[in-house]
Amino acid sequence: MTYDCQSCGACCFGLDVLLSDAEAARFERTPALAPLAALEHCAPGLMLRFMRKDPETERCLALEGKLGAWRCTIYGERPTLCRDLAPGAPDCLTARRVQGREG
Numbered sequence: 001m002t003y004d005c006q007s008c009g010a011c012c013f014g015l016d017v018l019l020s021d022a023e024a025a026r027f028e029r030t031p032a033l034a035p036l037a038a039l040e041h042c043a044p045g046l047m048l049r050f051m052r053k054d055p056e057t058e059r060c061l062a063l064e065g066k067l068g069a070w071r072c073t074i075y076g077e078r079p080t081l082c083r084d085l086a087p088g089a090p091d092c093l094t095a096r097r098v099q100g101r102e103g
């Protein structure tokens with residue numbers, strides 16, 4: 001089975017997309033990317049950066065469009081976690097199931 005990411009977009013909802021230290025630094029110094037990263041206090045002394053999500057829909061704020069026609073607005077600069085999530089991989093299938101994109 002093949003998966004069309006632009007139609008699906010499921011993994012851009014709900015997931016906590018952690019930025020590596022290098023990515024966090026790159027986002028911080030890039031004006032267009034900085035607002036898309038949220039700093040979270042995860043444990044005493046531990047601050048991590050994640051992609052910022054819409055609080056109601058949990059949609060990554062870098063995602064534009066609608067079901068059937070999604071677009072990552074920072075595709076060329078998206079975090080490693082997004083690059084590594086291969087269509088058809090277990091995390092993809094979980095995201096599709098959670099977001100009702102089965103079949």
Ligand code: SF4
Nearest residue numbers: 003005008009011092
């Ligand atoms: S859940 Fe899978 S098919 Fe859907 S956008 Fe992500 S990688 Fe692509």
Ligand code: SF4
Nearest residue numbers: 012060062063072082
């Ligand atoms: S950065 Fe792009 S690919 Fe990654 S979750 Fe956000 S919209 Fe999806």
